Amino acid sequence: MEIGKVEQEEIEARVKRLQARLVQEGVDAFLVTQHVDLYYFTGSMQAGYAFIPAEGEPVFYVRRSIERAGLESAIAVEAMSSMRGFRAQLAAGHPSVFGGDRPAGKPIAIATEMDVLPAAAFAKLAEVIAGGQTGCALVDGSALVRGVRMIKSPWEIGRIEAAAAVAAEALTASLPIVKEGLTELELLARIEYEIRIRGHIGVMRTRSYNMEIMTGMLGSGSAAAIPSAFDGPAGGLGLGPSVPQSASRKPIRRNEPILIDIGCCIDGYVIDQTRTAVIGSLPDELAAAYAVAERIIRHAERLMAPGTACDAIYAASLADAAAAGLADHFMGHGINQVKFLGHGIGLEVDEWPVLARGFGNPLEPGMVIAVEPKFTFPGSGVVGIENSYLVTDAGCRPLTRSPEGLIVL
Amino acid sequence: MEIGKVEQEEIEARVKRLQARLVQEGVDAFLVTQHVDLYYFTGSMQAGYAFIPAEGEPVFYVRRSIERAGLESAIAVEAMSSMRGFRAQLAAGHPSVFGGDRPAGKPIAIATEMDVLPAAAFAKLAEVIAGGQTGCALVDGSALVRGVRMIKSPWEIGRIEAAAAVAAEALTASLPIVKEGLTELELLARIEYEIRIRGHIGVMRTRSYNMEIMTGMLGSGSAAAIPSAFDGPAGGLGLGPSVPQSASRKPIRRNEPILIDIGCCIDGYVIDQTRTAVIGSLPDELAAAYAVAERIIRHAERLMAPGTACDAIYAASLADAAAAGLADHFMGHGINQVKFLGHGIGLEVDEWPVLARGFGNPLEPGMVIAVEPKFTFPGSGVVGIENSYLVTDAGCRPLTRSPEGLIVL
Structure with missing residues (x-):
């Protein structure tokens, strides 16, 4: 029984095109939540979130199935911690977005698919991502994703x-x-x-x-x-x-x-x-x-x-x-x-x-x-x-x- | 060719049960947006919004098809104005929620399905419903609907x-x-x-x-x-x-x-x-x-x-x-x-x-x-x-x- 796979280069090219758009728009990262977008940017439709920084390596944080995501995904896969621990996990994995290299006071903008993500889930994610601090906001990246996928x-x-x-x-x-x-x-x-x-x-x-x-x-x-x-x-x-x-x-x-x-x-x-x-x-x-x-x-x-x-x-x-x-x-x-x-x-x-x-x-x-x-x-x-x-x-x-x-x- | 219809009493009973919950929770109205919930509370799945006040008559504001909604819906049907004019249309139709009878300064709470309504659509609706004033908020009514439908x-x-x-x-x-x-x-x-x-x-x-x-x-x-x-x-x-x-x-x-x-x-x-x-x-x-x-x-x-x-x-x-x-x-x-x-x-x-x-x-x-x-x-x-x-x-x-x-x- 074989688990199919989208080619590595195919996914890498898609991620690069999104990253170029992120840089262009001054957005620090994209948090991919929708299963179809996850398939597009990782090659896998398992449950979780893909975090794609404007610069650096993307990671697919998987709730389930982690084994299967490991077989399917063309980007790095990591078991997702609890929702509560997600901000710390992201910060540890993506210093270019959350780290001390950042100019002091520069707010962090993370895009997500506000055209499909339900309002309650968006509110929860925004709270988790902000981590109790100001200066980190979830913004609408629907047009970015739709533009890349076009x-x-x-x-x-x-x-x-x-x-x-x-x-x-x-x-x-x-x-x-x-x-x-x-x-x-x-x-x-x-x-x-x-x-x-x-x-x-x-x-x-x-x-x-x-x-x-x-x-x-x-x-x-x-x-x-x-x-x-x-x-x-x-x-x-x-x-x-x-x-x-x-x-x-x-x-x-x-x-x-x-x-x-x-x-x-x-x-x-x-x-x-x-x-x-x-x-x-x-x-x-x-x-x-x-x-x-x-x-x-x-x-x-x-x-x-x-x-x-x-x-x-x-x-x-x-x-x-x-x-x-x-x-x-x-x-x-x-x-x-x-x-x-x-x-x-x-x-x-x-x-x-x-x-x-x-x-x-x-x-x-x-x-x-x-x-x-x-x-x-x-x-x-x-x-x-x-x-x-x-x-x-x-x-x-x-x-x-x-x-x-x-x-x- | 016959357009099927859910019985009037069936829909009325559902609306009444929701209204009782609204009163209980101190919520002024429910704005139904999801097609399945629309079917449940109106008998019709045409595109639009149903507004169900805690007290008074519900109205289905229809974008399309208005003719078909008229045949299917067990609650009153009205052609929806533009999104921009929606607040005025609601206010005119539901004085018990928006009208002058309200105690001065009492904020208006309108529930909607934040578990399914996309974040961007929610933000837009919240802005329209508030009509540029403070004191009118869209709140999460997912549990209310799920409880009634249960x-x-x-x-x-x-x-x-x-x-x-x-x-x-x-x-x-x-x-x-x-x-x-x-x-x-x-x-x-x-x-x-x-x-x-x-x-x-x-x-x-x-x-x-x-x-x-x-x-x-x-x-x-x-x-x-x-x-x-x-x-x-x-x-x-x-x-x-x-x-x-x-x-x-x-x-x-x-x-x-x-x-x-x-x-x-x-x-x-x-x-x-x-x-x-x-x-x-x-x-x-x-x-x-x-x-x-x-x-x-x-x-x-x-x-x-x-x-x-x-x-x-x-x-x-x-x-x-x-x-x-x-x-x-x-x-x-x-x-x-x-x-x-x-x-x-x-x-x-x-x-x-x-x-x-x-x-x-x-x-x-x-x-x-x-x-x-x-x-x-x-x-x-x-x-x-x-x-x-x-x-x-x-x-x-x-x-x-x-x-x-x-x-x-």
């Missing part, structure tokens, strides 16, 4: 490609069961089975508070167009108010769009993709809208290159939708429209960058972005397409493997 | 029983595929499929930071006994360091225990259960340990009645394990032992109460508790049993439906 290494891109291959195979294996009367839930259950036996980890990880993904969004006809809390262009009816999104028990009918927005997660990395299928043929209005979605994604492909601002790609998609007379149906309908065209993917589904207004940052090589133009017609359904792309020096390269085009069953 | 209504117990029925059916439907060489992942994928087509919502919700459940823990032989970060008696090898728990690609072999700790979630409510299976027969030591696990659960059943302290049940299980000479193997092995025998279940898998040291609170009618005595033998496997029980006036009643006893295949 640029994927070749190894990470390989993992996303592996996920893309599984998603494509699973879709091909599942489509033959679609027939009139099959419920959305039956189709989704089959796709989930097909990704799972190929190594899907069983969950789609998200970073946003309250955001859940039931593997993805599968919806047909009017059920797909029902609005929901989910921050995406299509919500779905779901199985009831306790799971008010994605597949329902509605049977799939002829001549209505079946939106299949299903990814998977292999080795921790997700792929996100959408295909539209139909038994028979789409009503004219929806067929036309589907064609516009393909035009928008072609346009986005031409724009996606290093230097292009994220919001420029979103603006282009809005203009394309408006030119087609579909502004009111783009990315949801009416007050339920969402205000983005695409989002980064990686270890989580909702990574940076976001192709949306207000995101003026330029694309950079190594970003991986899911682009998902969709059109919602209340009462009729949702049509659209979603591919995930790697931004390269030359432009962009699709990672999604499923054939494009409306799937006619 | 006692289940007859309606909730019905949901958990529905989940128990699905888990039992799915196990029965899946076991026939078990044969030598089938991988843990293949068996888990099949069970997941069987619960999913019966209405499992697709995720097992947890409250604890960083806690994930890949539907449950399925592990065979030595792979099941590998320690992990997961706060349970068995971790499992998993599919790699990015998912270091539960099923692996290890093939199932003859004469080794197969631990099947799989629940499901129906209408938002989970069941948790464990059965041990084997192809052939267990080694003597493990067979003996399995028998002790059954003895411990029988003992727990006799103890579980209103008034018994939670930690007394845990202490009894420790004593039983020690008397059998199995203290070192109980609930994990060596330094990886976990310090509890059982835990509450409901909308989340990790609810109150906990059968553990330090939990001196007495059992009360309406609690639902998963009791899971297990023994870990490194290199050989994990054996045990887990049933979920309702605490009644008369004692306890099992909700789990799967037949007991070692499953010999």
Whole structure:
């Protein structure tokens, strides 16, 4: 029985990139608390905290399992003392942060993930880290981590490609069961089975508070167009108010769009993709809208290159939708429209960058972005397409493997 | 297409119980932020905040979808203004909390879920709620919510029983595929499929930071006994360091225990259960340990009645394990032992109460508790049993439906 391992150089490069950002921002260290971030910076997801000083060696302080962390982690592992003793343990291990070399009176700033760490745990950690003294504060490092994780290494891109291959195979294996009367839930259950036996980890990880993904969004006809809390262009009816999104028990009918927005997660990395299928043929209005979605994604492909601002790609998609007379149906309908065209993917589904207004940052090589133009017609359904792309020096390269085009069953 | 609804009286009773606790604790209101708590107190999981004053009418302030919240919610729904305008909206709607009737100088305390709400979101909300004035603070109400949710209504117990029925059916439907060489992942994928087509919502919700459940823990032989970060008696090898728990690609072999700790979630409510299976027969030591696990659960059943302290049940299980000479193997092995025998279940898998040291609170009618005595033998496997029980006036009643006893295949 082998415990897998992320390569040493891979982790070292990630830590170095974070350290460079810490130096740039004048932050003394990063205290990593979230399991996904721990995996990213150590190679291990065991329970504990990783302490990454701006300068010097990082240490993974492990609560459990220490044996397993020792096998998995690419950075030094140390059994964590009690919470009460943690400040002393950190101070002993990281004199560059806590030691006497520091200019007298210079406050210590330690960043952590305030976007995910619960308020009570944050308050407790802040108290422990301060150790009863002023001059040592926990500050928000969410943007630092998200910024570092936004640029994927070749190894990470390989993992996303592996996920893309599984998603494509699973879709091909599942489509033959679609027939009139099959419920959305039956189709989704089959796709989930097909990704799972190929190594899907069983969950789609998200970073946003309250955001859940039931593997993805599968919806047909009017059920797909029902609005929901989910921050995406299509919500779905779901199985009831306790799971008010994605597949329902509605049977799939002829001549209505079946939106299949299903990814998977292999080795921790997700792929996100959408295909539209139909038994028979789409009503004219929806067929036309589907064609516009393909035009928008072609346009986005031409724009996606290093230097292009994220919001420029979103603006282009809005203009394309408006030119087609579909502004009111783009990315949801009416007050339920969402205000983005695409989002980064990686270890989580909702990574940076976001192709949306207000995101003026330029694309950079190594970003991986899911682009998902969709059109919602209340009462009729949702049509659209979603591919995930790697931004390269030359432009962009699709990672999604499923054939494009409306799937006619 | 029907949007399901939790009964009005059900929600009203929950709100009333929370309000009684608020009055008791001298807290002026509760601001509900987490999607599961929103579902519990409104009947809807749409995005927004529910404001429940200690006295007066609660309101669900909805960001999206307002139409859907209107159909689902049992309390009044109002479209939420911008975050900036939220304080004014709250003040206008809840004069008993913010109004001039208040004794001058009396500070306002508003509770929220600091155990799950991220630190950054908490800080932002605290600032908005204070509205630039002193004398209005957000305080931790995690224990209030967990305390109210700990006692289940007859309606909730019905949901958990529905989940128990699905888990039992799915196990029965899946076991026939078990044969030598089938991988843990293949068996888990099949069970997941069987619960999913019966209405499992697709995720097992947890409250604890960083806690994930890949539907449950399925592990065979030595792979099941590998320690992990997961706060349970068995971790499992998993599919790699990015998912270091539960099923692996290890093939199932003859004469080794197969631990099947799989629940499901129906209408938002989970069941948790464990059965041990084997192809052939267990080694003597493990067979003996399995028998002790059954003895411990029988003992727990006799103890579980209103008034018994939670930690007394845990202490009894420790004593039983020690008397059998199995203290070192109980609930994990060596330094990886976990310090509890059982835990509450409901909308989340990790609810109150906990059968553990330090939990001196007495059992009360309406609690639902998963009791899971297990023994870990490194290199050989994990054996045990887990049933979920309702605490009644008369004692306890099992909700789990799967037949007991070692499953010999």
